[in-house]
Amino acid sequence: MSKRAFNFCAGPAALPTAVLERAQAEMLDWQGKGLSVMEMSHRSDEYVAIAERAEQDLRDLLAIPSNYKVLFLQGGASQQFAEIPLNLLPEDGVADYIDTGIWSKKAIEEAQRFGNVNVAASAKAYDYFAIPGQNDWQLSKKAAYLHYASNETIGGLQFDWVPDVGETPLVVDMSSDILSRPIDVSQYGLIYAGAQKNIGPSGLVVAIVREDLLGRARSSCPTMLNYKVAADNGSMYNTPATYSWYLSGLVFEWLKEQGGVEAIAKVNRTKKDLLYKAIDASDFYSNPITHNARSWMNVPFRLADDKLDKPFLAGAEARGLLNLKGHRSVGGMRASIYNAVGLDAVEALVAYMAEFEKEHA
Amino acid sequence: MSKRAFNFCAGPAALPTAVLERAQAEMLDWQGKGLSVMEMSHRSDEYVAIAERAEQDLRDLLAIPSNYKVLFLQGGASQQFAEIPLNLLPEDGVADYIDTGIWSKKAIEEAQRFGNVNVAASAKAYDYFAIPGQNDWQLSKKAAYLHYASNETIGGLQFDWVPDVGETPLVVDMSSDILSRPIDVSQYGLIYAGAQKNIGPSGLVVAIVREDLLGRARSSCPTMLNYKVAADNGSMYNTPATYSWYLSGLVFEWLKEQGGVEAIAKVNRTKKDLLYKAIDASDFYSNPITHNARSWMNVPFRLADDKLDKPFLAGAEARGLLNLKGHRSVGGMRASIYNAVGLDAVEALVAYMAEFEKEHA
Numbered sequence: 001m002s003k004r005a006f007n008f009c010a011g012p013a014a015l016p017t018a019v020l021e022r023a024q025a026e027m028l029d030w031q032g033k034g035l036s037v038m039e040m041s042h043r044s045d046e047y048v049a050i051a052e053r054a055e056q057d058l059r060d061l062l063a064i065p066s067n068y069k070v071l072f073l074q075g076g077a078s079q080q081f082a083e084i085p086l087n088l089l090p091e092d093g094v095a096d097y098i099d100t101g102i103w104s105k106k107a108i109e110e111a112q113r114f115g116n117v118n119v120a121a122s123a124k125a126y127d128y129f130a131i132p133g134q135n136d137w138q139l140s141k142k143a144a145y146l147h148y149a150s151n152e153t154i155g156g157l158q159f160d161w162v163p164d165v166g167e168t169p170l171v172v173d174m175s176s177d178i179l180s181r182p183i184d185v186s187q188y189g190l191i192y193a194g195a196q197k198n199i200g201p202s203g204l205v206v207a208i209v210r211e212d213l214l215g216r217a218r219s220s221c222p223t224m225l226n227y228k229v230a231a232d233n234g235s236m237y238n239t240p241a242t243y244s245w246y247l248s249g250l251v252f253e254w255l256k257e258q259g260g261v262e263a264i265a266k267v268n269r270t271k272k273d274l275l276y277k278a279i280d281a282s283d284f285y286s287n288p289i290t291h292n293a294r295s296w297m298n299v300p301f302r303l304a305d306d307k308l309d310k311p312f313l314a315g316a317e318a319r320g321l322l323n324l325k326g327h328r329s330v331g332g333m334r335a336s337i338y339n340a341v342g343l344d345a346v347e348a349l350v351a352y353m354a355e356f357e358k359e360h361a
Numbered sequence: 362m363s364k365r366a367f368n369f370c371a372g373p374a375a376l377p378t379a380v381l382e383r384a385q386a387e388m389l390d391w392q393g394k395g396l397s398v399m400e401m402s403h404r405s406d407e408y409v410a411i412a413e414r415a416e417q418d419l420r421d422l423l424a425i426p427s428n429y430k431v432l433f434l435q436g437g438a439s440q441q442f443a444e445i446p447l448n449l450l451p452e453d454g455v456a457d458y459i460d461t462g463i464w465s466k467k468a469i470e471e472a473q474r475f476g477n478v479n480v481a482a483s484a485k486a487y488d489y490f491a492i493p494g495q496n497d498w499q500l501s502k503k504a505a506y507l508h509y510a511s512n513e514t515i516g517g518l519q520f521d522w523v524p525d526v527g528e529t530p531l532v533v534d535m536s537s538d539i540l541s542r543p544i545d546v547s548q549y550g551l552i553y554a555g556a557q558k559n560i561g562p563s564g565l566v567v568a569i570v571r572e573d574l575l576g577r578a579r580s581s582c583p584t585m586l587n588y589k590v591a592a593d594n595g596s597m598y599n600t601p602a603t604y605s606w607y608l609s610g611l612v613f614e615w616l617k618e619q620g621g622v623e624a625i626a627k628v629n630r631t632k633k634d635l636l637y638k639a640i641d642a643s644d645f646y647s648n649p650i651t652h653n654a655r656s657w658m659n660v661p662f663r664l665a666d667d668k669l670d671k672p673f674l675a676g677a678e679a680r681g682l683l684n685l686k687g688h689r690s691v692g693g694m695r696a697s698i699y700n701a702v703g704l705d706a707v708e709a710l711v712a713y714m715a716e717f718e719k720e721h722a
Contacts, residue, residue: 034364034681
């Protein structure tokens, strides 16, 4: 038996042990066929069945309506930052963007290279500790879409509401909170997510696109970046990232076995409540985010004295609590507690935090 | 022990059993760290060491000069078909392309969307059974680059020579023959290869770029498609396909253990000689490609009567000889005999072919 650590990495992040065990068992010989999934033609009956099963499980988990296509793409969310305007923003149009932190700013900067961007609201006014309410947004009269990031992985800032912008399609970067709690897909025009947090290995991006938004790509859009081309070819215009797609399918199966998104949301709520409670109950630890915008998935926190950061991290690692160091732009600590990070991991972290505080406060 | 079949798939293709065994052993717990490689931050010391080791091993295997960058990208060769003109073809420039089959034609069609393309030569004149000699090429006076595919995976047509176009940078799609035999990297401006034949799993592309070709991208080039951005960030502008990169590194290590590219080239020569000899010695099997353009990696062949295709494939599968069906555009059979397909696999195939011929001729 391997000893598995508690892994709080922001991404690539922990995967369910059961998923890795199954991948391990099937590595050399998938279901007696004598070859690995990564050695299969993407056009083979066996692989197509794996790919379709993964898509169907994701559709079941999120209750994706039939007028949405599910795409399995590559290049990470960063490539989507260009694909979105190339597919959805007419050259003479304007797109609204909400700035809530580092990732939404990156999306804004890339979109500005391709057209008119209106930053309708920015959390900068609140030092990125709160999300501006919709009453304060300066929306365009006729935006091609509104883009926002539902969860900022670095800042630890998450929307607990869905913007209401009428007929304007909502485009949302859900990289770090997709599948963590229920959503109503029909509220969105385009949902996209890099896989490496709640879905699977890095190198895969899942996009869920409302069909009426397909076919609007600019003539200058590279074929591989055109959503309609991907949709028309079942994400197999060329060879997709077959093994990552398969692993994502195993994660979807695992999530169904856990009871689906509603069940995992309950666990996620318990986890984040436990951790924020521990932070708030102490003068030794702190998290600056306003309560209704605190992320369920990424919990940054500081120690009262940052000279204690190093011993805190060393002690954590000695206990098998890995990757708690905060992003360099924020400092301090960050615990990413995605679906595959169990309640036992958060309990171990909270116990260690109490112990460390007792010793050093 | 798993029973491993002989897998002649054109791609995603067979991987060395030893590589899969190592990946299997390390799946849940890499070197006692308590987590899988696919759960590691790409910025962690452990993962950076894995990534750098893979790059160095590839540099050793191909003796890549220090003025070349090695990039680990995504999107397959098809995304490169757009990236190449976006990075290397000025809007008022012209690029020369050689058409030798389906893949080089796809590269041409995509490039035409971004600028002036001169198809300097086409194998169409020979029904794609031979490669036009360089004396017959109609080169542009001042091409930004010359593009060709060193091996056509579907047609089974391979250059056994390197074009000499003076100062014009050579851009080559080596997806299906990289690492199969020695090359002189310094003859090229840009070498690129989808990983899923001789490198690793699909979803990864390796590009080897001469440094003076960096920094020429058009302003309309998406950031993620800009070679200079990838080079300046060690292929980590955003999260790369970490697990595929790691697996590719295991393949590079394995290839070094086999004695490197020169040693594997000897095996590859023996394999292809054995298979073509079996085809040529018989009136029952045929391959139409002119001898000096026959691919070492992809060997298409036909049976005298295509009514026998089905029984041939069924008999092959019963013997654990998988994925011999030819591409739908060519018909017949195709045996892809990449590095990871051993001499024993080709011997088993040739034995089966003789047996089948005896029964059905």
